[in-house]
Amino acid sequence: MMNFIRDNRSMCDADFAGANAHAFYDPPSTLSNTDKFISNTVLPALRNTCPGKPLFITESGWPSCGGQVGAGVASVNDELVALQGLNCAAQSVNLYGFECDDQLWKSDDNETSFEMWVKIQGFVDSC
Structure with a gap:
């Protein structure tokens, strides 16, 4: 994903820069650093490629079942x-x-298993 952002400056022709960013699919990112994956890896790559553009993470999540990718366990x-x-x-x-x-x-x-709605009822903000 990072190579695509870096190598495709045509992304910057839009009104904003965005990326689908799933730590699960981007080893060596792990469950415990999904927030840092966004803030320390994805956002700097977007800022570097498209300076001055508003940034969006257009899709992110973690699967609840299925196979494992690197350290990512569903x-x-x-x-x-x-x-x-x-x-x-x-x-x-x-x-x-x-x-x-x-x-x-x-x-x-x-x-198939990124559904959030039912799973996060009662979810508590713990930042």
């Missing part, structure tokens, strides 16, 4: 911990969660 507990980190990251950038509901029509186990 589980409901890990998804909740990751969402807490993303909630903290969202205090410094517009960040959109992926997805409101599970997408059971998708063929990849991880891609």
